[in-house]
Amino acid sequence: MTITRETSDVADDRPAGRTATGDGISAHNVTVTYRNGHTALHDATFQIPRGTITALVGVNGAGKSTLFKAIMGFVPAARGEITLLGRSVKQALRENLVAYVPQSEEVDWAFPVLVEDVVMMGRYGHMGFLRRPGAADRAAVDQALSRVGMQDLRLRQIGELSGGQRKRVFLARALAQDGQVILLDEPFTGVDVKTEEQIVALLRELKAEGRVMLVSTHNLGSVPEFCDRVVLVKGTVLAYGPTAAIFTRRNLERAFGGVLRHVTLAGAALHDDDDPRELSIITDDERAFVHYGEPRATAAPAKMSGKAPQDGERR
Numbered sequence: 597m598t599i600t601r602e603t604s605d606v607a608d609d610r611p612a613g614r615t616a617t618g619d620g621i622s623a624h625n626v627t628v629t630y631r632n633g634h635t636a637l638h639d640a641t642f643q644i645p646r647g648t649i650t651a652l653v654g655v656n657g658a659g660k661s662t663l664f665k666a667i668m669g670f671v672p673a674a675r676g677e678i679t680l681l682g683r684s685v686k687q688a689l690r691e692n693l694v695a696y697v698p699q700s701e702e703v704d705w706a707f708p709v710l711v712e713d714v715v716m717m718g719r720y721g722h723m724g725f726l727r728r729p730g731a732a733d734r735a736a737v738d739q740a741l742s743r744v745g746m747q748d749l750r751l752r753q754i755g756e757l758s759g760g761q762r763k764r765v766f767l768a769r770a771l772a773q774d775g776q777v778i779l780l781d782e783p784f785t786g787v788d789v790k791t792e793e794q795i796v797a798l799l800r801e802l803k804a805e806g807r808v809m810l811v812s813t814h815n816l817g818s819v820p821e822f823c824d825r826v827v828l829v830k831g832t833v834l835a836y837g838p839t840a841a842i843f844t845r846r847n848l849e850r851a852f853g854g855v856l857r858h859v860t861l862a863g864a865a866l867h868d869d870d871d872p873r874e875l876s877i878i879t880d881d882e883r884a885f886v887h888y889g890e891p892r893a894t895a896a897p898a899k900m901s902g903k904a905p906q907d908g909e910r911r
């Protein structure tokens with residue numbers, strides 16, 4: 597099995613982050629097997645440079661959370677290696693470089709804790725043994741809260757927040773931590789369009805600061821809008837690289853199989869002349885990926901095999 601490195605990544609002219617050196621996130625033949633013997637991810641290989649936002653896309657159970665857990669050091673790789681900003685996972689965690697924005701379902705919203713306390717948790721790794729916040733910690737929390745527009749709600753219980761506000765609190769925690777590798781699990785689920793736009797604007801700022809972001813999402817329609825890159829998973833990494841090359845209808849069909857809803861309009865249903873282009877709408881039930889322009893003859897659904905792979909795809 598050969599993985600070709602994408603060619604557009606050669607020049608690294610992105611801004612350097614706080615302590616960032618080397619590549620952003622790099623996985624080489626990573627295999628993760630849970631204690632019950634189930635291998636959730638095998639031979640996963642990809643590279644993501646710093647100063648980028650990458651979508652992690654795949655069907656339920658494809659291994660997205662497993663990959664996050666491996667990057668956070670929660671589960672060990674049985675084989676292979678992950679490096680973060682050129683460091684081992686252990687070293688990156690020791691340096692507090694990895695921040696995680698969880699899915700809402702993972703959080704116990706009934707737990708009695710204030711917004712500002714959650715954000716202060718991002719500072720724990722920077723504090724001493726007694727976890728006593730200093731002036732720098734308080735300043736980092738203030739700054740993070742105002743950056744996500746949550747200053748006014750800092751004394752609210754987290755259970756009293758809306759879905760979008762909850763997401764912003766955990767983004768603020770990642771900012772307070774000053775994470776350079778930021779993992780976001782379904783950041784757009786349950787948020788309105790305005791909040792989604794605010795989150796995307798913030799992610800773009802973080803990208804400009806040279807951080808690297810990996811965003812797990814089922815919101816296919818948003819991916820081309822704000823992600824530079826895509827990693828497609830299905831028990832392994834099927835394909836990775838720039839969005840334009842990887843986020844194609846053919847690859848989505850490989851990643852999702854029959855799970856996707858797929859609507860295609862062409863011919864007389866779309867045009868009143870003989871324009872050969874078609875409109876296709878692909879969704880796994882959140883916002884759809886809409887693609888217009890490919891002539892019908894070349895846009896037929898690809899089979900799972902028998903086609904030459906593209907750069908960054910598994911052969």
Ligand SMILES: Nc1ncnc2c1ncn2[C@@H]1O[C@H](COP(=O)(O)OP(=O)(O)OP(=O)(O)O)[C@@H](O)[C@H]1O
Nearest residue numbers: 630631632634636655656657658659660661662663
């Ligand atoms: N702790 C565990 N022990 C054993 N198997 C697990 C464990 N966690 C996940 N799995 C299995 O590993 C596979 C990958 O799960 P994972 O949670 O990584 O998928 P996912 O892509 O994040 O899915 P979703 O989109 O539903 O969140 C699934 O078959 C799942 O049942």
